[in-house]
Amino acid sequence: QPLPFDDNSIDEFLAVHLLEHIQRPLDLMEELHRIAKQNAIMVCNVPYGSSDDAFEDPTHIRQFFLNSFTYFSQPIYWRADYGYRGDWLIEKLILVIAA
Incomplete structure (x- = not known):
């Protein structure tokens, strides 16, 4: 279902502990890509896949996991075509291990 925003209308996205709750993350990322302005920034924070927090x-x-995010980028998204048409450029991935 489309989000209630115009194409190319959002500068910045902050997704803190959101993606791990989404049934179809490719659909969400494609929709966010639709409403993102060129050079929009997205910051995502998710629990690491093998951590206790994830389960x-x-x-x-x-x-x-770190490589999970490559599926949201077309240049790397060559392994399979699920109809995904987003094209996020991943500039930085950071793994933070809490003490």
Whole structure:
């Protein structure tokens, strides 16, 4: 279902502990790409896929690892075509391990 925003209308996205709750993340990322302005920035924060945080919350639908985000970028998204048409450029991935 489309988000209620015009194409190319959003400068910045902050997704903190959101993606692990989404049933169809490719659909969401494609829709966010549609409404993103050119050079928009997205910051995502998810629990690391093999961490306790990723599994303890029963509302988590999926786990993410560093390479999971490459599926949102067309240049790397050559392995399979699920109809995804987003084209995010991944500039930086950071793994933070809490003490």
